[in-house]
Amino acid sequence: MTRERRRQGPDTPRGAGPRGWRAVAEEALYGPRGFYRRPEGPAGHFRTSVHASPLFARAVAELLCRVDAALGRPGSLDFVDMAAGRGELVTGVLGALPDEVAARVRPYAVEIADRPADLDTRVIWRGEPPEAVTGVLFANEWLDNVPVDVAEADSSGVPRYVLVGDDGTERLGDPVTGADADWLARWWPLRAEGLRAEIGLPRDRAWATAARRVVRGLAVAVDYAHTVGTRPSFGTLTGFRAGRETTPVPDGTCDITAHVALDACAAAGPAPARLITQRAALHALGITGARPPLALASTDPAAYVRALAGAGEAAELTAPGGLGDFGWLLRPSGIADPLANAGTPA
Numbered sequence: 602m603t604r605e606r607r608r609q610g611p612d613t614p615r616g617a618g619p620r621g622w623r624a625v626a627e628e629a630l631y632g633p634r635g636f637y638r639r640p641e642g643p644a645g646h647f648r649t650s651v652h653a654s655p656l657f658a659r660a661v662a663e664l665l666c667r668v669d670a671a672l673g674r675p676g677s678l679d680f681v682d683m684a685a686g687r688g689e690l691v692t693g694v695l696g697a698l699p700d701e702v703a704a705r706v707r708p709y710a711v712e713i714a715d716r717p718a719d720l721d722t723r724v725i726w727r728g729e730p731p732e733a734v735t736g737v738l739f740a741n742e743w744l745d746n747v748p749v750d751v752a753e754a755d756s757s758g759v760p761r762y763v764l765v766g767d768d769g770t771e772r773l774g775d776p777v778t779g780a781d782a783d784w785l786a787r788w789w790p791l792r793a794e795g796l797r798a799e800i801g802l803p804r805d806r807a808w809a810t811a812a813r814r815v816v817r818g819l820a821v822a823v824d825y826a827h828t829v830g831t832r833p834s835f836g837t838l839t840g841f842r843a844g845r846e847t848t849p850v851p852d853g854t855c856d857i858t859a860h861v862a863l864d865a866c867a868a869a870g871p872a873p874a875r876l877i878t879q880r881a882a883l884h885a886l887g888i889t890g891a892r893p894p895l896a897l898a899s900t901d902p903a904a905y906v907r908a909l910a911g912a913g914e915a916a917e918l919t920a921p922g923g924l925g926d927f928g929w930l931l932r933p934s935g936i937a938d939p940l941a942n943a944g945t946p947a
């Protein structure tokens with residue numbers, strides 16, 4: 602990476618040279634020709650838990666049923682698939698719910714991209730979550746795509762904004778100041794030259810705004826995350842294109858993503874909030890990855906093969922070093938935590 606040093610703030614308008622990562626990624630991902638407007642959708646480039654296995658949607662359906670029971674089975678139960686991609690999760694959840702619950706569900710997909718032509722007609726497609734949600738708002742791999750600025754400590758140890766050109770070439774800009782500097786000092790201090798951090802403030806605000814919309818029920822954000830003791834020294838900003846990790850270039854051809862400081866989101870959003878691992882959450886929802894008993898292979902070979910495949914998918918969703926280490930940020934509102942039986946902090 603080339604790094605020239607020049608004094609410049611993060612919001613320099615387009616055409617006037619490199620800008621901060623946040624502004625550049627906003628345009629590259631969500632602008633008129635942005636990556637997330639492409640016809641193939643996110644699933645054309647990477648796999649989330651939603652694509653990895655239908656067991657994930659089944660577990661979310663089970664979670665919705667628990668919230669439904671805690672709410673006293675209201676006449677209308679909201680399920681909000683926040684940052685819905687092509688609506689794969691909401692579709693899977695609708696298919697996995699018992700008929701009696703499905704009949705009362707108001708299913709929403711909240712997305713910047715356009716509604717897919719073949720989506721279940723029951724799904725309400727919107728650009729913003731409803732003002733008042735009674736039920737579950739579930740955001741899988743949303744916050745990592747909320748653009749953030751990147752900071753790097755200069756030779757004097759001063760954090761400066763990293764500026765980036767359209768080709769991905771970086772240089773350092775002005776020192777980080779104001780609320781961004783406060784965020785870094787509290788959540789991700791940079792103590793030596795060359796250390797980098799992603800300034801998570803826009804994600805804190807995005808989560809707080811979305812979580813507050815849940816008047817009664819549960820808000821959940823699931824993402825690859827780090828917490829204050831485990832921040833990576835050089836940040837995590839990266840790109841994805843056609844199934845491969847790539848250098849992040851803000852030209853609309855690749856995803857631009859960075860792990861989420863979910864502990865900062867938890868502190869910024871409405872209380873009470875709790876952070877657990879995906880492994881703990883899915884175990885509590887009955888997804889264990891246990892292999893079927895070998896005896897089943899002789900009594901019902903087809904059922905054995907099906908159960909084995911399911912166990913493999915469950916193992917992927919809960920794998921250490923993989924999806925299982927994702928964080929689930931939970932914020933119940935007006936009900937007891939429906940995953941109180943899932944203990945492990947993320």
Ligand SMILES: C[S@@+](CC[C@H](N)C(=O)[O-])C[C@H]1O[C@@H](n2cnc3c(N)ncnc32)[C@H](O)[C@@H]1O
Nearest residue numbers: 637643649651684685686711712713741742746
């Ligand atoms: C990584 S994809 C995840 C899609 C899906 N949730 C999944 O897990 O497969 C991120 C999605 O978030 C959407 N997105 C980002 N910011 C958003 C916002 N503020 N409102 C609605 N959708 C948003 C993007 O358009 C993209 O489809």
